[in-house]
Every structure is written in structure tokens, then in C-alpha cells.
Amino acid sequence: MSTADRFKKEAIELSWTANAYLDCAQRLCKALIDEEYERSIHHNRFPLHLAFLALELWFKAGLAAAQRPYPKHHDLAKLRQLYLQAMPDIPLSLPSFFEKLIPTSRDLFEERPAPDLEYHFARLRYSSDRRGQPYPELAMADLSELRDELENPARATHAAQMRIWKKYGWNA
Numbered sequence: 001m002s003t004a005d006r007f008k009k010e011a012i013e014l015s016w017t018a019n020a021y022l023d024c025a026q027r028l029c030k031a032l033i034d035e036e037y038e039r040s041i042h043h044n045r046f047p048l049h050l051a052f053l054a055l056e057l058w059f060k061a062g063l064a065a066a067q068r069p070y071p072k073h074h075d076l077a078k079l080r081q082l083y084l085q086a087m088p089d090i091p092l093s094l095p096s097f098f099e100k101l102i103p104t105s106r107d108l109f110e111e112r113p114a115p116d117l118e119y120h121f122a123r124l125r126y127s128s129d130r131r132g133q134p135y136p137e138l139a140m141a142d143l144s145e146l147r148d149e150l151e152n153p154a155r156a157t158h159a160a161q162m163r164i165w166k167k168y169g170w171n172a
Contacts, residue, residue: 007067014061015161018054022150022157025050029147038143048141049124051095051150052076058092058157059083065164090160090167095149097141 001009028047029038037043052074059079063070066086070079076098084091128134 004067007064011061011065011164014057014064015157015164018057018061019157019161021050021054021057025054026147026150029143029150033143033147039140041140044140044143045124045138047143047146048097051146052098052124054157055080055092055094055098058160062087062090062092062160062164065167087160087164090163092157092160095146097146097149 025047028050032038032040032043032047055076056074056079059076059082060070062083063079063086068082068086070082073079076094080092080094124138126135
């Protein structure tokens with residue numbers, strides 16, 4: 001398999017997986033709201049985690065489509081910058097909850113110089129780091145707002161997927 005074919009296959013797999021995560025995040029937001037769990041601290045992080053994964057994989061899919069290697073980290077801000085360099089004509093935005101985390105990340109974690117959004121990825125899944133130090137409390141997301149905001153990336157990622165495939169002459 002050629003390098004171009006490998007990147008193409010990876011980009012397609014990443015984009016389909018990202019779309020599935022995004023769809024799950026939207027459905028989970030709706031279900032949590034319908035079942036009146038939207039203010040449950042124990043449930044609130046899961047749609048955020050799914051949305052985070054979706055966007056991470058989408059940025060990596062765009063990089064793979066452009067035949068650019070992508071880093072193995074989970075920092076949405078850095079991945080978005082790399083994606084925008086590779087795909088300036090096909091931008092994707094972050095939901096406001098994640099946008100608000102970017103400027104506050106620098107002072108959020110004690111003993112960590114200038115942490116990035118990668119720490120938030122772990123923070124959405126776990127209550128403490130690998131050394132057992134608790135993460136700072138995560139603010140509750142407004143799941144109604146997140147659900148509504150996820151409609152834009154969902155439409156944008158589907159449109160981006162078609163534009164990327166057209167840009168590179170793929171038929172999948």
C-alpha cells in the first residue's frame with residue numbers, strides 16, 4: 001500500500017469514527033436532558049468526553065487527508081492549529097465550552113507549567129492524575145447549549161468530509 005493510500009485510508013477511518021462520536025455526544029446530551037440528568041455531575045462529563053474525542057479525531061483526519069503526520073497527544077488547541085495549517089479552506093470550530101477552557105488552562109493545574117487542553121482530556125475521564133492528585137473541579141456544561149452547539153460541528157464535519165474527499169478526488 002502506498003503512503004498516499006495509507007493516509008487516505010486513515011483519514012476516512014478517522015473521519016467516520018469522529019462522526020460516530022459526535023453523533024453519540026449529541027444523542028447522549030438529548031437523553032440526559034430528557035431523563036433530567038443534565039445537572040448530574042456524574043453524567044455531565046461524558047458528552048463532553050465524546051465531543052472532545054470527535055473533534056480530536058476530526059483534526060487528525062484532516063491532517064491525514066493532507067498527508068501530514070499528526071501528534072499523538074490530545075490537545076485540541078494545538079491539533080486545531082495544525083489542522084488549520086493543512087486545511088485553511090475547510091475550517092472547523094470548537095464548541096464554546098472547549099473554547100473557554102483554552103485561556104484558563106494556563107493557571108488551572110498546579111505544578112504544571114502552561115498545561116494545554118491535553119490535560120482536560122484526562123480530566124473528562126478521571127477524577128485524578130496518574131499520581132493520584134485530584135484534578136481541579138470541572139465546571140458543569142450546559143448540556144442544552146452543548147447539544148445545540150454540536151449541531152454546527154456535526155454539519156460542518158459532514159460538509160468538511162465531502163469537501164476533503166472532493167479536494168483529493170476520493171470516492172468512498
